[in-house]
Amino acid sequence: MSQSFDARQLRETTAAESAPTPAQFRQAMLRHLQYTVGKSPQQASLFDWRMALSHTVRDYAVDPWFSATRRTWDEDRKRVYYLSMEFLIGRLLEDQAINLGLRDVMVQVLAEFGLSFDEVAEGEPDAALGNGGLGRLAACYLESMATMGCPAYGYGLRYEHGLFRQHFENGRQIETPENWLATDNPWDFTRPEAAYPVGFGGELHDHDGASIWSPRSKVLASAHDTPVVGYGGQWANTLRLWAAMPSADLFNLDRFNAGDFAAASEPEALARSLSRVLYPNDTTEGGKELRLSQEYFLTSASVQDILRRYLAAHDDLLKLPEFVAIQMNDTHPAIAGPELIRLLVDEHAVDFDTAVETATSVLGYTNHTLLPEALERWSVGLMRKVLPRHLQIIETLDTQFIALQGQAPNPVRLISNDQVSMGDLAFTTSHKVNGVSALHTELVSQELFPVHNELHPGRIVNITNGVTPRRWLKLANPSLAALITDTIGAGWESDLERLRELEPYAEDPAFRDAFGRSKRQAKEHFTGWLAAEHGIELPAEALYDAQVKRLHEYKRQLLNILWTIAHWQRIKRDPQANWVPRVKIFGGKAAPSYHMAKLIIQLINDVAEVVNNDPETRHLLRVVYPPNYGVSMAEKLIPAADLSEQISTAGMEASGTGNMKFALNGALTIGTLDGANVEIREHVGAENFFLFGLTTEQVGERRAQQGHSRAALEASQTLRDVLQAIAEGTFSPEDHHRYDGLLETMWNSDWFLVASDFEDYDRAQGEVADCYSDPEKWQRMAILNIARMGYFSSDRSIREYMSQIWDVESAL
Numbered sequence: 023m024s025q026s027f028d029a030r031q032l033r034e035t036t037a038a039e040s041a042p043t044p045a046q047f048r049q050a051m052l053r054h055l056q057y058t059v060g061k062s063p064q065q066a067s068l069f070d071w072r073m074a075l076s077h078t079v080r081d082y083a084v085d086p087w088f089s090a091t092r093r094t095w096d097e098d099r100k101r102v103y104y105l106s107m108e109f110l111i112g113r114l115l116e117d118q119a120i121n122l123g124l125r126d127v128m129v130q131v132l133a134e135f136g137l138s139f140d141e142v143a144e145g146e147p148d149a150a151l152g153n154g155g156l157g158r159l160a161a162c163y164l165e166s167m168a169t170m171g172c173p174a175y176g177y178g179l180r181y182e183h184g185l186f187r188q189h190f191e192n193g194r195q196i197e198t199p200e201n202w203l204a205t206d207n208p209w210d211f212t213r214p215e216a217a218y219p220v221g222f223g224g225e226l227h228d229h230d231g232a233s234i235w236s237p238r239s240k241v242l243a244s245a246h247d248t249p250v251v252g253y254g255g256q257w258a259n260t261l262r263l264w265a266a267m268p269s270a271d272l273f274n275l276d277r278f279n280a281g282d283f284a285a286a287s288e289p290e291a292l293a294r295s296l297s298r299v300l301y302p303n304d305t306t307e308g309g310k311e312l313r314l315s316q317e318y319f320l321t322s323a324s325v326q327d328i329l330r331r332y333l334a335a336h337d338d339l340l341k342l343p344e345f346v347a348i349q350m351n352d353t354h355p356a357i358a359g360p361e362l363i364r365l366l367v368d369e370h371a372v373d374f375d376t377a378v379e380t381a382t383s384v385l386g387y388t389n390h391t392l393l394p395e396a397l398e399r400w401s402v403g404l405m406r407k408v409l410p411r412h413l414q415i416i417e418t419l420d421t422q423f424i425a426l427q428g429q430a431p432n433p434v435r436l437i438s439n440d441q442v443s444m445g446d447l448a449f450t451t452s453h454k455v456n457g458v459s460a461l462h463t464e465l466v467s468q469e470l471f472p473v474h475n476e477l478h479p480g481r482i483v484n485i486t487n488g489v490t491p492r493r494w495l496k497l498a499n500p501s502l503a504a505l506i507t508d509t510i511g512a513g514w515e516s517d518l519e520r521l522r523e524l525e526p527y528a529e530d531p532a533f534r535d536a537f538g539r540s541k542r543q544a545k546e547h548f549t550g551w552l553a554a555e556h557g558i559e560l561p562a563e564a565l566y567d568a569q570v571k572r573l574h575e576y577k578r579q580l581l582n583i584l585w586t587i588a589h590w591q592r593i594k595r596d597p598q599a600n601w602v603p604r605v606k607i608f609g610g611k612a613a614p615s616y617h618m619a620k621l622i623i624q625l626i627n628d629v630a631e632v633v634n635n636d637p638e639t640r641h642l643l644r645v646v647y648p649p650n651y652g653v654s655m656a657e658k659l660i661p662a663a664d665l666s667e668q669i670s671t672a673g674m675e676a677s678g679t680g681n682m683k684f685a686l687n688g689a690l691t692i693g694t695l696d697g698a699n700v701e702i703r704e705h706v707g708a709e710n711f712f713l714f715g716l717t718t719e720q721v722g723e724r725r726a727q728q729g730h731s732r733a734a735l736e737a738s739q740t741l742r743d744v745l746q747a748i749a750e751g752t753f754s755p756e757d758h759h760r761y762d763g764l765l766e767t768m769w770n771s772d773w774f775l776v777a778s779d780f781e782d783y784d785r786a787q788g789e790v791a792d793c794y795s796d797p798e799k800w801q802r803m804a805i806l807n808i809a810r811m812g813y814f815s816s817d818r819s820i821r822e823y824m825s826q827i828w829d830v831e832s833a834l
């Protein structure tokens with residue numbers, strides 16, 4: 023490159039300005055088919071077409087990607103780094119095409135080749151590098167940061183196997199490995215030049231009062247980049263995923279030459295295991311060590327990369343907070359504090375206290391749960407084994423934290439009971455700590471971190487979660503999106519508060535009819551897919567009542583299926599009554615080692631088997647549980663739903679984001695006062711929301727009452743009849759004892775208060791049915807839900823992170 027080369031001469035056009043004509047797009051695609059894929063149109067398979075199409079779309083992402091990167095350097099902008107062990111991205115082709123303004127031209131050109139876009143796109147594997155809400159939130163936030171012109175990087179791991187695939191055998195969940203990288207990933211740019219050694223284990227030596235860490239082994243983190251384009255194609259950021267590569271010195275050539283091939287490759291295999299699977303089973307010591315090593319691997323590679331980028335343009339590390347904001351997504355990357363301190367102290371000769379202050383100013387921590395089992399604690403022994411230098415730093419931070427608490431008789435500690443509390447560590451090394459809904463943040467302040475909160479008033483802030491309307495409305499629900507655009511004009515996609523303009527149309531019969539038609543289309547799209555993919559046929563004229571999310575006792579899929587049984591029993595007692603036909607839709611995976619969650623899955627499938635084959639009730643009640651719920655299924659299912667089940671025990675769901683996606687697509691919510699349900703209800707109006715259940719405070723009181731489960735059951739004949747049917751083996755004729763454990767829990771403990779909330783849930787479900795029988799009323803409520811959901815755009819959340827935590831400006 024010559025000295026006089028001016029980078030600005032490169033194309034600076036944004037997507038909107040450079041939208042191709044169909045002829046140009048067609049030509050570009052044919053070029054890729056021939057020269058990238060190596061096929062002619064006559065020979066090309068659907069896979070080949072998808073590759074050619076993806077490369078064509080990707081080309082248009084590169085221009086905004088280059089210009090955004092260049093501007094960030096030229097203008098020396100502050101950058102945000104979002105560290106997350108999970109990114110639940112889903113498919114990228116249509117998402118990128120929409121944001122680049124290419125969807126219509128793409129669909130048209132494919133049609134000219136006799137191809138349907140859906141058919142071509144269906145082959146794209148879901149990038150399922152996450153479990154549920156937290157990972158999907160990270161994906162929405164990346165897309166919103168790009169849309170808002172916030173210079174940012176997402177940092178994660180490039181797991182070879184994402185979240186397991188689920189199928190059912192005799193109603194039981196079976197897990198098989200997911201293999202999203204089995205074929206070429208067209209969105210992946212390999213960056214072998216961006217590689218960092220990450221050390222593990224080894225010894226500490228004292229040298230002139232300073233600690234020198236000599237790790238026992240080193241693994242290389244090698245970068246793979248994906249451009250993430252914002253809506254309108256004006257800005258693009260990078261998702262950088264680290265793959266583990268054994269460093270050359272791990273391979274023992276002597277052993278290999280001596281014929282001991284397996285032993286020669288063992289350290290190599292171990293190194294590779296770091297990015298092999300998402301969430302290794304951590305019930306064993308080995309599994310725990312792998313998980314902690316994965317977290318450190320992500321964090322260390324990212325922090326090294328961040329410092330390298332900073333030092334390329336600056337030399338004063340103390341000014342780091344002016345140019346760098348690092349967000350820790352849950353405690354998983356909480357080792358970032360000690361790692362940044364270590365690098366500043368050990369490698370850049372910054373004094374310890376200054377290093378702590380600098381790190382704290384740079385770091386932010388988002389808490390996504392109050393559940394003790396999800397707030398990580400690592401044993402001191404394991405920490406010492408894997409990260410001895412970090413343990414030493416944490417010990418110093420612990421001493422300082424205790425001193426800060428003065429004479430407190432029982433000070434909070436970062437290390438207690440021989441365990442390092444990653445939540446407390448994350449708090450002390452962050453300048454801002456946020457919860458993810460108003461209620462959750464309140465509980466984070468009062469119950470999780472009361473002492474920290476008193477020591478650092480103002481450090482805790484609330485940022486209620488949001489979802490991207492591009493994927494969750496424009497992409498997922500094209501008929502509703504088109505109706506909205508026809509009614510209020512374009513632009514709502516990046517200014518979601520504009521949905522308010524729909525409010526008056528709730529009174530317009532023509533608009534309500536059009537809304538009804540769009541819901542019907544979404545149902546047909548979903549049922550068409552369900553029939554083709556799973557051979558499940560569903561009636562179109564029914565209330566679609568959906569609960570899709572991870573299986574967890576606190577989310578109470580059990581409450582839902584028990585009510586379903588009660589409903590079935592009632593229909594059977596009076597088949598001629600005026601029942602509203604319902605389809606109960608379930609979806610979601612249980613952690614492989616979570617026995618109770620798996621039993622609940624089996625119960626749902628067992629109930630489905632009986633209910634769906636009952637000729638007396640078939641036309642009035644169906645239960646479906648399509649396996650392997652994920653982002654792509656959600657895109658089809660959510661727009662089709664009439665009713666959204668958000669029924670967790672109050673105080674347990676930090677926020678929920680599925681609740682937002684459903685309401686945005688015009689489903690009404692039946693829900694408790696939990697997580698973001700509280701704010702959704704405030705926004706859409708209490709009269710447009712089916713509320714039931716105990717409040718957080720009442721949950722606490724009820725749990726304290728001895729024998730509450732038995733008392734609640736004694737008060738509900740309906741629920742007793744349901745449990746009786748289960749106990750008699752109505753749904754498990756071949757094994758009457760299958761659900762004994764579950765029934766025992768219901769009678770004797772019921773920590774999640776299924777029995778306590780059952781009667782009120784039943785009442786609310788009755789209201790749902792009454793309301794659905796009045797289509798005009800239902801549609802009015804649904805439209806008002808859509809119109810008032812603007813607040814829950816992830817653009818709003820990101821704006822709040824930018825101003826309240828990151829102190830970063832939009833470049834647009």
Ligand code: H53
Pocket residue numbers: 153154155156157159352390391396458487675676677678679697
């Ligand atoms: O994070 C979502 C919340 C949801 C919460 C979820 C979550 C995970 O998916 C994984 C770990 C964790 O600590 C929390 O359960 O309520 O909506 C995004 O904030």
